[in-house]
Amino acid sequence: MKKYDFLIVGSGLFGSVFAHEMTKMGKKCLVIEKRDHKGGNVYCESVEGINVHKYGPHIFHTNDKGIWDYVNSFVEFNNFIYSPLANYQGQLFNLPFNMNTFYQLWKIGNPKEVEKKIKEQIEKENITAPQNLEDQAISMVGADIYNVFIKGYTEKQWGRKAKELPKFIIKRLPVRFTYDNNYFNDTYQGIPIGGYNKLIDGLLDGIEVRTGVDFFKDRNELIQITDRVVFTGKLDEFYDYKFGHLQYRSLRFEHKYLNLPNYQGVAGINFTDLNVPYTRIIEHKHFEFGKQKGTVITKEYPQEWSLGSEAFYPINDRMNMERLGVYQRLAKKEEKVIFGGRLAEYKYYDMHQVIASALSKVKKIIQADTMP
Known part of the structure; x- marks a missing residue:
């Protein structure tokens, strides 16, 4: 036995x-x-009373x-x-794509006008048969949203040009015509x-x-x-x-303790500009509404997977x-x-x-x- x-x-x-x-x-x-x-x-590691998500935010x-x-x-x-933010060339936008985002991008506050603008951009490109991720994204949300929020982030994440990535990576791009910054729709x-x-x-x-x-x-x-x-x-x-x-694609995490109570005011900021090498900065204390004297931030760098590195x-x-x-x-x-x-x-x-x-x-x- x-x-x-x-x-x-x-x-x-x-x-x-x-x-x-x-x-x-x-x-x-x-x-x-x-x-x-x-x-x-x-797994979380405790740093000065802050639970740090060692392998990315969960x-x-x-x-x-x-x-x-x-x-x-x-x-x-x-x-x-x-309720993360997007940073594009120093400008901050709400995520996911919602009326706050569109007002920040276009200064349009009317849902009907936003729908019209997105539809016009999609029709202008006239992509009837998307061949790659770039085509797919533009055919769904238009050029402005794609160029500001999707292109750079996706190319960093996958280490490939968007035109070289298969279209099935983007199955859907949720667009909300309400002022709702809750990233997830779950109950x-x-x-x-x-x-x-x-x-x-x-x-x-x-x-x-x-x-x-x-x-x-x-x-x-x-x-x-x-x-x-x-x-x-x-x-x-x-x-x-x-x-x-x-x-696989892998990730490298750069954790840093800072002797200040609040670094960015939010748990996550995505950096959608291709010139910034990391995809996001996480500030862990905000997950648990922490009041500690210091804070821990993590920069997340996508990288190629190789034997021995973590598979994500x-x-x-x-x-x-x-x-x-x-x-x-x-x-x-x-x-x-x-x-x-x-x-x-x-x-x-x-x-x-x-x-x-x-x-x-x-x-x-x-x-x-x-x-x-």
């Missing part, structure tokens, strides 16, 4: 939710984590009351509303009071967790002590990259999706390995989607295990 029912590789949201739910069902779980801390990319938002109640059962969430939104570590600690309470453990260095020994493996790392790495690498955004182009299909066919043949999470599924997930996916996976496994 094996020592553990499940070995869970990765202590991010998927792994932590899976471990929690299976432990509730009486299963014995071991969670291992390559980093020196739990929590994956939602704002929890969902329309699913069940998921909202689930996370609040571990830690109470505050009522933070994400429920907030940040855990005290940071995301409290959520992870709640999920993993009473469960054995080992940090600083590299699954691939101790793979043979680890699989001997468990019935099944739950793998939340990179799918191609699990198979030793035998069919080549799945590609999957590049879902044709080549990578074909390669993914080959790996997924291998994964389906695994009887003792369960794959889940954004890296194992090569899919960009919001947090509530990761949690829902883990809960769904647990339910299916329990049902399969109890079938006669």
Whole structure:
């Protein structure tokens, strides 16, 4: 008999939710984590009493009351509303695109006139069959909005000219004809009071967790002590990259403590000008309405992914999706390995989607295990 029912590789949201739910069902779980801390990319580091989102800002938002109640059962969430700004050549604009933005851009305060202006710009370009991201964006919102808010930011984010990027990257560009700066449309939104570590600690309470453990260095020994493996790392790495690498965009974070109470007055400012090398500045204390004497800011620099660097955004182009299909066919043949999470599924997930996916996976496994 094996020592553990499940070995869970990765202590991010998927792994932590899976471990929690299976432990509730009486299963014995071991969670291992390559980093020196739990929590994956939602991990927060405390700096002078400020919870710093070490791997980029995480704002929890969902329309699913069940998921909202689930996370609040571990830690109470505050009522933070994400209302970022855009900085273009020193000018500030509200996001997402709404009547505040359009008044700042054109000095037009009438929704009907704004709609008319956008429609005129779209018709002027006359793009009937968009061939790339630039065509797609202009055909949806016109040249002004594209040039000020989309072009530079997107080219920095992806490291490619907009004309070289596939049009499917931009599926929709929400435009609001109301004065509403709430970035998300979801019913429920907030940040855990005290940071995301409290959520992870709640999920993993009473469960054995080992940090600083590299699954691939101790793979043979680890699989001997468990019935099944739950793998939340990179799918191609699990198979030793035998069919080549799945590609990602990566990020570099430049964190800085400042001895002043308020740096920019808002949690996030996007820098949409191509001449500014970073895409945004985050001021972490605003997520929890902090009153500390100092503040921590983070500049976020997109960069090419290379082996050994953190993988953030999957590049879902044709080549990578074909390669993914080959790996997924291998994964389906695994009887003792369960794959889940954004890296194992090569899919960009919001947090509530990761949690829902883990809960769904647990339910299916329990049902399969109890079938006669």
